[in-house]
Amino acid sequence: MTQTAKPADRPLSPHLQVYRLPLAAWLSITHRITGVGLTGGMLLLTSWIVSAAYGGESYAAFSAFVGSPLGYLLLAGFSTALFYHLCNGIRHLFWDAGLNLEIVETRRANMVVIAGTVALTALSWLLALA
């Protein structure tokens, strides 16, 4: 009570700057980041359909934008985020059902989610550009 201003010289509870996050924690925050990012992706999808509803000219303009380097960058982000969020979302639903809660299972699922994201993203780009 007497010396509250003095900085503590003992280790404090794990703090983000000194605490090395386990992989599962990185994947967890990534689910949130991709969820927010996907809302931006949905804005892109909406713009696509709106551009078509306004006619051929605006559709061509939107297509040109999506075909630009920035457009490709957005599509790359959208697709990767979508597949990650899909894979990890399915894992969430397993958790919600009370399944896969053991640490060994969680570690295995980490790998499945990462591998699934990479594989699905690569596959769809291959099919799209083939």
Next chain:
Amino acid sequence: MFASHNFRSPLGRAQGLGTAKEGLHHWWAQRLTALALIPLTVWFVAAVVGLVGSGFEEFVAWLSAPCNATAMILFLGVSFHHAQLGLQVVVEDYVGHHGWRIGTIIVVKFMCYGLAALGIVSSLIVSFGV
């Protein structure tokens, strides 16, 4: 582990008591939309992959097919509903000031519903003939 998934006390359930009785509905709606989004997302990616490089006429013809229009409208509606529920939680977690929190949630929800309506109406316009 977790043989019983019933974490609520019998009395609490009988009285319908939750945080503000809203939490359970929010949670359930988030899972239900997530579940619906699994097939819808697979459909959406396959559709986009198939549509790569298509011009205005092709896109209009594609969205005029009843099944495609229905799936697109479902994808838009369910995604924005799911996004709106998810973004609410993100805002609740990070925006501390009560007024700002409520204000941000209102803006986020209005934007999601507005974009959903815009996308759905545009889909219908394209389907019924631009």
